[in-house]
Amino acid sequence: MRFLGTVLLAVAFLAAVALAKEEGKGTDGASSTQRGGPVTYDVRDYGAVGTKEKSSQAAIQKAIDACAAAGGGMVYVPPGQYRTGRLNLASHVRLYLEAGATLCGSRDPNDWPRGRNAILCGENLVSIAIEGDGTIDGQAEHEWLPYTQKTDRMIQDRIETLKRDRPDGMPFARWTRPVYNLVYLRNCTDVRMTGVRLIDSLIWNVHFLGCERVVVDGVYIYSSLVDGVNSDGINPNGCKDVRISNCTIITGDDCISLKSRDFDGAARACENITITNCRLSSASAAVKIGDEIAGPVRHVAISNCVITDSHRAFAFMVLDGGTVSDVVISNLTIECRRHAWFWWGQGDAFYFMIGRRNDTSKIGRIENILVRDVIAHVKGSSIIEGHPESPLTGIRFANVKMFLSDDPNAYFREAVHGMQARYARDFSLDDVEMAWCEPSSDRWKSALYVEDVEGLMLSGFAGRQAHRDSQEPAVMLRNVVGADIRACRALKGTDTFLSITGERSRDIRLFANDFTAATRPLDTDGRDAEVIAHASGNAGYP
Numbered sequence: 001m002r003f004l005g006t007v008l009l010a011v012a013f014l015a016a017v018a019l020a021k022e023e024g025k026g027t028d029g030a031s032s033t034q035r036g037g038p039v040t041y042d043v044r045d046y047g048a049v050g051t052k053e054k055s056s057q058a059a060i061q062k063a064i065d066a067c068a069a070a071g072g073g074m075v076y077v078p079p080g081q082y083r084t085g086r087l088n089l090a091s092h093v094r095l096y097l098e099a100g101a102t103l104c105g106s107r108d109p110n111d112w113p114r115g116r117n118a119i120l121c122g123e124n125l126v127s128i129a130i131e132g133d134g135t136i137d138g139q140a141e142h143e144w145l146p147y148t149q150k151t152d153r154m155i156q157d158r159i160e161t162l163k164r165d166r167p168d169g170m171p172f173a174r175w176t177r178p179v180y181n182l183v184y185l186r187n188c189t190d191v192r193m194t195g196v197r198l199i200d201s202l203i204w205n206v207h208f209l210g211c212e213r214v215v216v217d218g219v220y221i222y223s224s225l226v227d228g229v230n231s232d233g234i235n236p237n238g239c240k241d242v243r244i245s246n247c248t249i250i251t252g253d254d255c256i257s258l259k260s261r262d263f264d265g266a267a268r269a270c271e272n273i274t275i276t277n278c279r280l281s282s283a284s285a286a287v288k289i290g291d292e293i294a295g296p297v298r299h300v301a302i303s304n305c306v307i308t309d310s311h312r313a314f315a316f317m318v319l320d321g322g323t324v325s326d327v328v329i330s331n332l333t334i335e336c337r338r339h340a341w342f343w344w345g346q347g348d349a350f351y352f353m354i355g356r357r358n359d360t361s362k363i364g365r366i367e368n369i370l371v372r373d374v375i376a377h378v379k380g381s382s383i384i385e386g387h388p389e390s391p392l393t394g395i396r397f398a399n400v401k402m403f404l405s406d407d408p409n410a411y412f413r414e415a416v417h418g419m420q421a422r423y424a425r426d427f428s429l430d431d432v433e434m435a436w437c438e439p440s441s442d443r444w445k446s447a448l449y450v451e452d453v454e455g456l457m458l459s460g461f462a463g464r465q466a467h468r469d470s471q472e473p474a475v476m477l478r479n480v481v482g483a484d485i486r487a488c489r490a491l492k493g494t495d496t497f498l499s500i501t502g503e504r505s506r507d508i509r510l511f512a513n514d515f516t517a518a519t520r521p522l523d524t525d526g527r528d529a530e531v532i533a534h535a536s537g538n539a540g541y542p
Contacts, residue, residue: 039073050080057084077101085111089122097134118184129192138201142171142227170342171227204232214242221249228252238268255280257288260295267295275302283339285315293322300327312345321362334376341411347379354387367393381415386423396428406441420449431460445472456483464494473499486511490518499523507533515540
């Protein structure tokens with residue numbers, strides 16, 4: 001019997017050893033578990049306590065390092081509030097934040113090393129994931145200071161434009177600790193971020209720099225629309241193969257900004273970008289391409305998005321010599337309004353601009369952009385403007401309807417025309433309609449203003465001048481060379497539908513337009529024979 005008892009004890013011991021091997025033990029005695037899948041490392045087993053009173057940074061980092069040392073798996077963060085400074089992610093590690101779990105950015109400077117900081121950092125990593133229903137909280141705080149404490153020349157110029165001695169101050173983040181993103185990944189491949197909430201970031205929430213094969217799906221990002229200065233949502237910079245889908249982003253700065261800045265010695269292309277099924281609100285631009293692009297941004301598809309409560313829907317800004325090309329924007333509903341004076345924009349749907357950041361900057365290009373199937377309620381003019389040295393090329397709007405109303409209480413009331421375009425080649429508007437709404441502005445003039453454009457295609461355009469008692473034209477062409485105006489329609493109350501001015505205007509062709517509702521279909525200052533190359537089938541015009 002004694003022998004049998006010894007055998008049974010030995011069997012029990014071996015079973016316990018086998019179970020321990022299955023569950024796993026860290027080198028520091030912390031445990032990991034495997035339940036028919038990847039090994040899971042619970043941060044509580046490494047000393048994380050889940051309260052903001054005590055830092056969990058070291059414990060969470062130990063769990064990440066142990067997971068990486070074992071070849072990968074899942075680091076599990078259960079419900080609780082975990083105060084932390086910078087955490088260094090690792091290849092093949094999946095960080096999972098459970099519902100009710102929050103990583104809180106530490107206010108203790110000792111929790112942040114020197115150099116680039118983020119709550120979640122990674123560089124030169126492969127196959128990483130940030131997932132779950134938990135939250136990453138930057139705990140940003142802001143204070144409103146007089147504008148005189150800001151040295152930004154652009155802000156000062158804007159103040160001078162306002163012609164106000166002392167406009168309201170503007171918010172600044174309290175820099176009582178190192179500046180940090182919520183997520184910063186550099187030169188990483190196969191990145192997945194799904195489900196998590198990111199709130200109250202001091203600066204950009206998510207910065208992808210030189211990353212490839214990135215998926216962001218079902219993520220919620222929030223910062224104050226009033227004082228969230230610099231808190232961009234997601235900024236892919238020099239990235240390739242990025243998919244952003246099913247996200248809600250509400251932020252005081254740009255929701256999504258595509259960049260191609262100089263880093264590691266050269267500006268990398270930002271390319272093969274898909275943004276779809278997202279809900280966006282921004283006190284700046286919902287989607288910005290630029291303004292920091294020294295290299296190319298190309299092959300971008302943006303679709304099925306709802307943009308509300310935004311200062312500007314789309315901004316294409318080239319200031320550093322880069323190129324934006326091959327972009328398709330489709331199936332959108334847009335609602336814009338004017339936010340505080342220090343934000344760029346004026347409640348407009350589209351803004352295109354090519355310029356120089358400084359005297360040494362190169363001139364860039366914007367080409368081959370398609371915008372289609374859009375309904376937009378706006379407060380400002382859509383400005384489509386290239387540069388005399390680099391005209392916009394191949395810009396097309398199709399099936400777009402805009403409703404423009406004024407905001408009498410706004411700091412900036414710059415809207416004059418519904419849409420205005422300048423310095424462009426091969427510019428096309430197909431089935432575009434401009435509707436003037438209440439409240440109105442006495443500054444409003446034409447539905448469409450086009451200047452210094454070669455190769456204009458205006459098909460199916462509908463609109464009139466802003467005010468029925470005004471003699472402004474519905475459509476103004478100035479120094480336009482080579483234009484096809486076809487199947488356009490003057491709306492009821494139109495005075496002059498089409499006005500053509502400028503000594504360079506010529507080769508204008510009119511086909512199958514309906515001018516019958518206009519008092520005057522055409523005004524060329526008596527130069528019909530000089531500027532009209534062909535006219536046929538136009539109702540209300542001989």
